[in-house]
Amino acid sequence: MTQTQNAPARVNARLGYNNYGKAEVNLMKVKRDTERHEIRELQVRVAMTGDFAAAHEQGDNTDLIATDTVRNTIYGLAKEGFNGSPEEFGKELVAHFVKTGPRVTGGFMEFTEYLWERIQVGGQGHDHSFVRQMPQRTGRVESEDGQTFKVTSGIENLYVLKTTESGWANYLLNERFTTLPETHERLMASYVTAKWEYNEGEVDYDAVWGRVYRQIQETFTDHYSPSLQNTLFLMGQAVLTMCPEISRIYFRMPNKHHLQYNLQRFGLENNLEIFHVDPEPYGLMEGWVERA
Amino acid sequence: MTQTQNAPARVNARLGYNNYGKAEVNLMKVKRDTERHEIRELQVRVAMTGDFAAAHEQGDNTDLIATDTVRNTIYGLAKEGFNGSPEEFGKELVAHFVKTGPRVTGGFMEFTEYLWERIQVGGQGHDHSFVRQMPQRTGRVESEDGQTFKVTSGIENLYVLKTTESGWANYLLNERFTTLPETHERLMASYVTAKWEYNEGEVDYDAVWGRVYRQIQETFTDHYSPSLQNTLFLMGQAVLTMCPEISRIYFRMPNKHHLQYNLQRFGLENNLEIFHVDPEPYGLMEGWVERA
Amino acid sequence: MTQTQNAPARVNARLGYNNYGKAEVNLMKVKRDTERHEIRELQVRVAMTGDFAAAHEQGDNTDLIATDTVRNTIYGLAKEGFNGSPEEFGKELVAHFVKTGPRVTGGFMEFTEYLWERIQVGGQGHDHSFVRQMPQRTGRVESEDGQTFKVTSGIENLYVLKTTESGWANYLLNERFTTLPETHERLMASYVTAKWEYNEGEVDYDAVWGRVYRQIQETFTDHYSPSLQNTLFLMGQAVLTMCPEISRIYFRMPNKHHLQYNLQRFGLENNLEIFHVDPEPYGLMEGWVERA
Amino acid sequence: MTQTQNAPARVNARLGYNNYGKAEVNLMKVKRDTERHEIRELQVRVAMTGDFAAAHEQGDNTDLIATDTVRNTIYGLAKEGFNGSPEEFGKELVAHFVKTGPRVTGGFMEFTEYLWERIQVGGQGHDHSFVRQMPQRTGRVESEDGQTFKVTSGIENLYVLKTTESGWANYLLNERFTTLPETHERLMASYVTAKWEYNEGEVDYDAVWGRVYRQIQETFTDHYSPSLQNTLFLMGQAVLTMCPEISRIYFRMPNKHHLQYNLQRFGLENNLEIFHVDPEPYGLMEGWVERA
Structure with a gap:
């Protein structure tokens, strides 16, 4: 932890644009209220922006949301919240972190949705069995204030x-x-x-x-x-x-x-x-x- | 190129099972004799077996088929030969190399077939436009004599x-x-x-x-x-x-x-x-x- | 090529920001003027910006540089030009395309450099034998006029x-x-x-x-x-x-x-x-x- | 769960060669008994062979070891057992499952070891900081009786x-x-x-x-x-x-x-x-x- 003796004096530096959060959170939600189940699978990244200079510059973590908490929140809010599109779920997530994190002022949620189709049996899509498709749906929801959102949607593969x-x-x-x-x-x-x-x-x-x-x-x-x-x-x-x-x-x-x-x-x-x-x-x- | 002075004398060694050939040859064949085109796309590996001891042990390449030739042959034979299944094409390839290579006695051909479906337009599959599917078809054709074949077929993804x-x-x-x-x-x-x-x-x-x-x-x-x-x-x-x-x-x-x-x-x-x-x-x- | 009969009239649309070029051009240069050879290996992407609206909107390719030409140029200029850093080579490439393409006004070159070290033999790095290292060097050179450049360098892996x-x-x-x-x-x-x-x-x-x-x-x-x-x-x-x-x-x-x-x-x-x-x-x- | 009415009667079938276990178990062991820490990182697969016909043919899981248990065991035995080479650890694992599983008679352990070197500081390898290397060490330990082992070691990348x-x-x-x-x-x-x-x-x-x-x-x-x-x-x-x-x-x-x-x-x-x-x-x- 000692510094090399002849090292030059450290220059003054400051933090520029930054964010942090959790990436590659793999979530599946199953809707099973009828016999015809529905599934949606997302890989989610959530990143928060705000006043994180103390953590970076002084190593002071006060009031920071742990990235482990970000993961818990994604799964937790999916239970009651992820009922429509992934984009709407993204808005809810970003709004939540702005409300919850004392230092968080904005952020973004990015997702890749893996697409599943019902397995065909006798010309009918099966009630609860699925097969993965190749194309992927993507999206990004960003906000500077937790209230207004810029949404981008996409296709890959x-x-x-x-x-x-x-x-x-x-x-x-x-x-x-x-x-x-x-x-x-x-x-x-x-x-x-x-x-x-x-x-x-x-x-x-x-x-x-x-x-x-x-x-x-x-x-x-x-x-x-x-x-x-x-x-x-x-x-x-x-x-x-x-x-x-x-x-x-x-x-x-x-x-x-x-x-x-x-x-x-x-x-x-x-x-x-x-x-x-x-x-x-x-x-x-x-x-x-x-x-x- | 000099050997380290104190190196121990080389032990007697001999070649065991071996093969060589070309891998990841990416081939597409288009059948365009009617307006309704058909396509097949394969990634092919061909390996030859036989008496290759001289090449390995003495560096004597006499009568060896170059792997570049293997590639040319795969494309060349596909022109007139690849009209049915990839497995039948594999038989033709292996038989060809046994016939052509003075030192070749057998070999195998392995393939991954990438599957394409016609793009749907107005409920109809399009004549000449296709979209890639996720599952892959695989196979392997092996022969010890160029005349009788052991065929394995498969599914991936x-x-x-x-x-x-x-x-x-x-x-x-x-x-x-x-x-x-x-x-x-x-x-x-x-x-x-x-x-x-x-x-x-x-x-x-x-x-x-x-x-x-x-x-x-x-x-x-x-x-x-x-x-x-x-x-x-x-x-x-x-x-x-x-x-x-x-x-x-x-x-x-x-x-x-x-x-x-x-x-x-x-x-x-x-x-x-x-x-x-x-x-x-x-x-x-x-x-x-x-x-x- | 006929349009579906009930399709709505096409909206007026225009081209926004765009670029085109060649990606994943894999180049190795060997310096062999002495017995101690030197190698550098790059994966290069070059993209050009400029007035490409006619190509996009009317299908008029007049004066466009083919992406195949971009590839030829990367290899061609590497022969006499790539003697220093990849960043300097990037400047030369972008400047070249601005000079050459009647419609090109700017562009960027991105690279990943794969790093090689000499194989150690008897405690010495060998003259002409190398082993690949894990970290990668990256960079991007961008210009709006072909004369002034913004350079970014980086590390991956x-x-x-x-x-x-x-x-x-x-x-x-x-x-x-x-x-x-x-x-x-x-x-x-x-x-x-x-x-x-x-x-x-x-x-x-x-x-x-x-x-x-x-x-x-x-x-x-x-x-x-x-x-x-x-x-x-x-x-x-x-x-x-x-x-x-x-x-x-x-x-x-x-x-x-x-x-x-x-x-x-x-x-x-x-x-x-x-x-x-x-x-x-x-x-x-x-x-x-x-x-x- | 009903069978399609016109489906042909099921043929008699039997289980051939089979095995099961856990794959991609990512394990790091840190030796910290002195200030100069040592680390080893393995990706492990363990597969068991034995009499598993009842599970396959009748859906009877009696006496089967869960694959979750295989994972727990790999981490658990690593604590006291993985003090030498991965190959010796593999022997211990396979022997353990033969001893523990009433239906297990043999099996194999495969590993990929990711290699780390000490970070150089002032010409010295650091006590507790490491950087990943590119080549990988591999191996496989197989046994038919849990007592005698066939070991294969290897290099990749x-x-x-x-x-x-x-x-x-x-x-x-x-x-x-x-x-x-x-x-x-x-x-x-x-x-x-x-x-x-x-x-x-x-x-x-x-x-x-x-x-x-x-x-x-x-x-x-x-x-x-x-x-x-x-x-x-x-x-x-x-x-x-x-x-x-x-x-x-x-x-x-x-x-x-x-x-x-x-x-x-x-x-x-x-x-x-x-x-x-x-x-x-x-x-x-x-x-x-x-x-x-």
């Missing part, structure tokens, strides 16, 4: 692919490092991440999520794509059209390249049949689509 | 959960380290891995896979489970009943624990509603179910 | 643990959901992520990184820690003291909980000897430390 | 690379799918997995592990490698030479390809300087080296 109706042409060709030939026929695939913000007013977050999830897939199918960028924009425009609740939407779309394997060397044709699914590198597009 | 109709009781209770109370009502969940072997004769591997995939889920729903072991056995028995082609089936079933969170400390009841989804440790059961 | 000299006490105790007892003796562990910004002026990025990397570890050892927050602050202060080039530093520090396993139930004492290393949930602290 | 002194030539060249040119100068890299078995007699497992770990690296540096296969063999032979306790050793060595990037297209030379580090596919070699 949505992997889509089309085998025709896409190309890439007319780009900058006469350039030293450009060797890629133009094409009007290729495979196009992306591992879509989306997130969106809301206009003011009441929102049925569960209903909106379902609409966005279906619309993104539908728009992906419905046009010749001259670039992933154009498809990104059209998907955003379609979502804004179908969901008046949404103010703007962001996409992160890697271009998962499927490279036609060179079979000519072996005397074989390859008419867009045999592809190397290249894990890296990938083109990566990010963009927001907003109401004009 | 099948995550199932039931909210009632399972328990764990009547086990060894009076034991120093046993603290778990018995229960007749709990959540049960597992991330099922299955693999199975076949009886002799023709097999429609694609059709069998679909039947096993549905049967595992159905049996999971249809009984009160006194243990994951019993459910494992009943799933195996049901598969053997529905699939006469299968000789025996193996399951690896982690017991993904959902622990009722202790809410009593906060004055709240928890009637199997609020759970901590515990990532570790998990009970792990492995077992083969065979025809009696 | 630095996992530290101390078996004494830490505690957690004096926090908010009389609260409904608080059950954790205070402690003045525990294990403390964190998987440290750091990143820092620079003051104006010349910087030797490689030298600074080494100093930060050592200082974080040293400060971790040198005090009784009443909280991870206090340790975070002290580490930041020490870095600012040792590195006048740095203007402020951020830490993301999960509290990797090591829970004393309850052995009393089996008639055994546990004096901070036997721990469950809990993968989740974890306390998570984020904070900036700045010059006062 | 050892990533080595050399920038010269390796090539690949003289292989089968005149073959339809072979396009790779020969080379006598390339980068060679592998992510080495090793495991080895022991001769009868007392073994100091910790000491042997250290010797193997160093020898693999040293041999990797000390010869011109005409193939990864030859290097695999030489490493095995060197280990057998330095470790008379070891009867045979297995390696799994992916050939992590570093592809010279084609810079000629841009008018640049590339004399083994600029490489694409290709994540897939990779050549994969497996082999045992045994005493002749």
Whole structure:
């Protein structure tokens, strides 16, 4: 605990933006009031902001909420509170910590929801047996005062692919490092991440999520794509059209390249049949689509 | 490249079991002879066995097939050859390398198939747009002579959960380290891995896979489970009943624990509603179910 | 490509913030001008910003740089250009794309550097043989004009643990959901992520990184820690003291909980000897430390 | 719980090879009897074999050890028992379950040990502060009777690379799918997995592990490698030479390809300087080296 003798005197330093809380709290809630059970599974992170300078600078923990308490609270409030969407539950959580923590003034709750469908038996969804789905629902609820909230919702792990109706042409060709030939026929695939913000007013977050999830897939199918960028924009425009609740939407779309394997060397044709699914590198597009 | 002076004389050593080949070859094949395209995506490993002692012991590569050639061959043969199941493609690959490699006498092909479904538009599956599914199909084709094959097929990433109709009781209770109370009502969940072997004769591997995939889920729903072991056995028995082609089936079933969170400390009841989804440790059961 | 008949008219939409480029470009450069070779391995992402509205909104790719070209350029410029730090290489890359792309006005380059040490033979580092290390160096170089740059450098995968000299006490105790007892003796562990910004002026990025990397570890050892927050602050202060080039530093520090396993139930004492290393949930602290 | 009416009668089935137990039990033991603390961290799996047919076939759990008890036992026995190597601890665990479980006749314990080094302060390893290392130690202890044991030890996550002194030539060249040119100068890299078995007699497992770990690296540096296969063999032979306790050793060595990037297209030379580090596919070699 002694300091090295020749160490320089410590500079004056101060705490900048900071937060703390609990991450990767894995919660499942089962609604079992009828024989047809319902389940929701969330991975939750809660972080609090406020006046935590004493803890950082002087090691004074007075009035701090323990992160273990954050965990207990998430499970505790889920019992009576998590009856609607994860976004509404997030509002309740952040409001609770602002009310409870003497030093807490705001914070955020982030979640990933793992989606389950009923197992099909004889063409019917089973009452109490479920199977995990691939796409994930995400969201973030943030507040500076514990009373007004900024909500963002999203989608992850949505992997889509089309085998025709896409190309890439007319780009900058006469350039030293450009060797890629133009094409009007290729495979196009992306591992879509989306997130969106809301206009003011009441929102049925569960209903909106379902609409966005279906619309993104539908728009992906419905046009010749001259670039992933154009498809990104059209998907955003379609979502804004179908969901008046949404103010703007962001996409992160890697271009998962499927490279036609060179079979000519072996005397074989390859008419867009045999592809190397290249894990890296990938083109990566990010963009927001907003109401004009 | 000089050896350390005082190093002991090298012992006599010889090569034991060995193989080599190419792993993680990512292949997509698109069938586009009608407007309704079909796709199959495999991650393939091919390994060859044979007389490779000279390469290992003397550094003599004569007559060895390069692993780069293995890759080229997988893509090359996929063009005309991969028209049915991945298992049949595996037979073709292994047979090819035995025929081609002067030193190759056998080998195996392993695959993971990533599953895609058509995107739904207006209640119809789209002609050329697809969305990735979570479960994966696996398989392994092995041969010692390039002519007769041992085939194993399997399922991975099948995550199932039931909210009632399972328990764990009547086990060894009076034991120093046993603290778990018995229960007749709990959540049960597992991330099922299955693999199975076949009886002799023709097999429609694609059709069998679909039947096993549905049967595992159905049996999971249809009984009160006194243990994951019993459910494992009943799933195996049901598969053997529905699939006469299968000789025996193996399951690896982690017991993904959902622990009722202790809410009593906060004055709240928890009637199997609020759970901590515990990532570790998990009970792990492995077992083969065979025809009696 | 026809639109569904009853679909509502598309709303007016416009492109907001966006960028595109290439991600996960894996580059190794070998310096072999003497017998003592040197290697550097980077995973690079380059993203360009500028006027890309036509591509998104009208599908007009005119004057766009292909992401394949971005990849070629990274490898191409590395040949003559990547002779110093990855941060300097990043500046060169971003400047290049602003100069080259008619529509490009700015962009950023992000990297993860994988670190290699020479294999020890007879107490000496070998001339041309290396072994990968666990910690990773990160960085980001951003520019709005291709001429002035904002540089951030960082550390990932630095996992530290101390078996004494830490505690957690004096926090908010009389609260409904608080059950954790205070402690003045525990294990403390964190998987440290750091990143820092620079003051104006010349910087030797490689030298600074080494100093930060050592200082974080040293400060971790040198005090009784009443909280991870206090340790975070002290580490930041020490870095600012040792590195006048740095203007402020951020830490993301999960509290990797090591829970004393309850052995009393089996008639055994546990004096901070036997721990469950809990993968989740974890306390998570984020904070900036700045010059006062 | 009713069976579908038209379902076929269930076939007779029986249980084949099976086991069960607990996996991913994360244990840290701290030795704090002097001021210079010592730590060991294991991820443990224990599986029991025996007569478990009643549980599987009839749902009769009588005399079964709960997997929760397996977890408790691992932590409980670690308190007094885990004073030497993980392998010796594994023997104790398996013997315990055979003694304790009325139906248990054998089993195995597998571990991954995460390695920590002391943080360096002023050139000295610190008394109680540690930093995680990249390589991992593995092992498996198996017994059919709880009294005699088969022990396997291993290494994972050892990533080595050399920038010269390796090539690949003289292989089968005149073959339809072979396009790779020969080379006598390339980068060679592998992510080495090793495991080895022991001769009868007392073994100091910790000491042997250290010797193997160093020898693999040293041999990797000390010869011109005409193939990864030859290097695999030489490493095995060197280990057998330095470790008379070891009867045979297995390696799994992916050939992590570093592809010279084609810079000629841009008018640049590339004399083994600029490489694409290709994540897939990779050549994969497996082999045992045994005493002749």
